[in-house]
Amino acid sequence: VCTYTSVLKGLCSLGRIADAKKLIELMRRCGCPPNSVAYNILIDALCKNGNFDEVDSILKESESKGWKPNAISYHIYINGLCKAGKLEDAYRQLEQRFDVGWDVSFRSYNIVMSSFCKIGRCLMVLKLFSDMLKKGIDADTRTYNIVVHSLCKAGKLRKAKCMVHSRGFSVNVVTYNTLINGYYRIGNYLEVEHLYHRMKSEKIKPDIFTYTILIVMFCSQGRVSMAKYCFDESIRKGLLPDLVVYSALINGCFKNGELHLGLEVLDRMLGQGLIPN
C-alpha cells in the first residue's frame, strides 16, 4: 500500500489526476485497498483542481468502497473550499462534520473563520466563534487572534481590547500585533504606544511584525527618527530585519525627505544580502 501511495502522491503532484484515479482502482483490485491516506492525497489533488463535486462523491461513497474518511479528509476538503473562495460551502461542511473530532474541528474552524475575516465578513467570524463555543469545541490562541482581527477590521477596537484583556484569554505576540495594528489604522497612536508597553510588561517580546507596525506609524507621522530608533532597537534585541521592515523604513525615509538616511538603510539592506523587489 505504501509503495502505491507514494506513486499516487507523485502522480498527483504532477497533476496527473486521471492516472491517479486509475491507480486507486488498480489498488482496489489487486488486494492493496487504498486507505484514508491514499484517498486524502487524491482529495487534496482534486481540491487543488477545483473538482469539488468529485470530492463530495468520493466522500459520500467512501463506505461502499471500504474506507473511512478521517478528520484530515474533511480538513483537506474544507481547506480547499476556502482557498477556492467557496466559503459558504466550507461553512456548510463545517456544520455537517463537526462531529468527526475536536482536533480537526478547531483547525478547520480557524481556516474558515480566517477566510471570512480576509474578505471582511467579520460578523460571520463572530457567528462561527459562538457556534464553536456552543458546540464545546476548544478554541486555541489562533482562534482568538482571528476573532480579534475581525473585531479590529470591523472597527470594534474597544471590544477587541476588552477581549484580549479579559481573564482566561490566552494571548501571544500575534494578538498584540493585531490589536496594535488595529489601533494604528484608526489613528489612535497613543493607544498603540500604550499597548506596546503593556505587551513588554507582560513579558511578550515584540517581533519584527510589531516593529514594522511601529516604524510605519512613526513614518506616517513624520517621526522618522523614532522609526529609526525602533529599527535599531529591533536589531539590538537580536531580530534580523527582513525585506518588509526595510521597505517600510526606506519608504518612510524617502516620503519624509530623509534621503541620506534612506540610502544608508538601503545600503545596510544590500549588505545583508537582501535583494530589493
Place this chain on the structure above:
RNA sequence: ACGUCUGACCCGAC
C-alpha cells in the same frame, strides 16, 4: 496526508 493567526510596498478589480 491537512499545517490554521498579525506587518511594508506593488499590481489588478470596483
